[in-house]
Amino acid sequence: MRLFVSKSYGEKRVLHNLSLELVEGEITCVLGASGVGKTTLLNILAGLTTFEGEAEVPENVGYIFQTPRLLPNLTVAQNLAFAGSRYEDIACMLEKVGLVPHKDKRPKMLSGGEKQRVAIARAFLSNAPLLLLDEPFSSLDTALKIRLCELFCEVWQERKVTAVMVTHDIEEALMLGHRIVVLKDGGVALDIRPKRKEFPAKYGAACKEREELLRFLLP
């Protein structure tokens, strides 16, 4: 999966000849300042926005948005079925993400973390060859964020699907990313592969790449 794209919103050029090749079976984390085009990049990969250039991406993607985006009138299981999953697969996935007792509840009965777990389940159930994550844990407290990152990794390791995750949190990127890309001035400013002993790494664990990332991210 590779892309070479540019994207403008009116006069404002957000991405300029951005070149990126995604390695299969890897989680690529994308960091960068607000407005640098991280979500635009995901939307190009998802086919949600037009662009100039070329993008060699699969037709089907799983997308975990910043907000869970669940239909309020459907139960957890119905929400998963709405996105095209079969009920046998849903039951199995609900067990993996620990939502079996909540399968017949509507989103308003769930906590923020539980809703995001439904979104994770929906993305994995799509069986798409590419997963996109747009700051999916940004609204959660640190403890819940770590728990959901671990849960994401547990489910991810079963199929090792190619994933692109946009985040503002360096620690989250160091925990999950096989590769970390920093966007700046419409292109890739830094592309590194953090060295670590385990996957997922411990949240906030010592890592020499942190300094380098901070140097690119701090103004």
Next chain:
Amino acid sequence: MKKSIGKNALQSLVALAVIVGVWLIAHAVVGNELLVPSFSDCIRQVGRLLTSSTFWTAFLRSLGRVFLAFAVSLVFALVFALVAYLLPSFGWFFAPIVSVLRSVPTLCVLLIILVWTTADVAPTVVAFLSLFPILYTGISAGLRGVDKELVEMSKVYKVSWKKRIFSLYLPAALPYVTRECVAGLSFSLKLVVSAEVLAGTYGSLGSLMQEAKIYAEMPTLFALVIVTFLTGFLLEWFGELFAAWVERRVK
């Protein structure tokens, strides 16, 4: 919700008491049974009407027209609003037609419709022509209010149109639709009865009113108006309960 329904019922009762009070005063001041009949006579006449088979036949026929006009308007409004939402170019093309339908004086149109159809059919057609643009506008507003993020999510997951319509668009628009329906049903009753009066539709509430007026049976005329008013009130009240139930189901 129960509190607000209780409060609404209390307000309606107070309004009803004021109307009856004004009636009693007007009757005492005017002192002419032909202009303002006594309240008690009219209530007695309501009782007589409720035991008359002629009245019930006319009432059910009129009510049938009300529901028929309403149901046809609702189905057309739903289909056209959905098409206009999914195909914006159709929406732009259709907008002026809806504006024309909204601004055309209903009872003038009745005269034209009477030339083309019969007095039995014309009230239903007139009610449809008035209800359709109202329901269409309300449903369109409901569809425009559908969460864009959910629409985007359904595109990402390539959800079928059938699923999108029945699980996303219609439930999102449903609270608006039911609110419009509540107002639409009682409005439909008003339109149908008015059109029946003007068209002289045989065996209808409107024609009973027309006859009562011709033979100067003022208590009967007032009793028919009371029955029509109460029917509209009940339709609106049941509609409110239904709308509240729908909102609880989809939110």
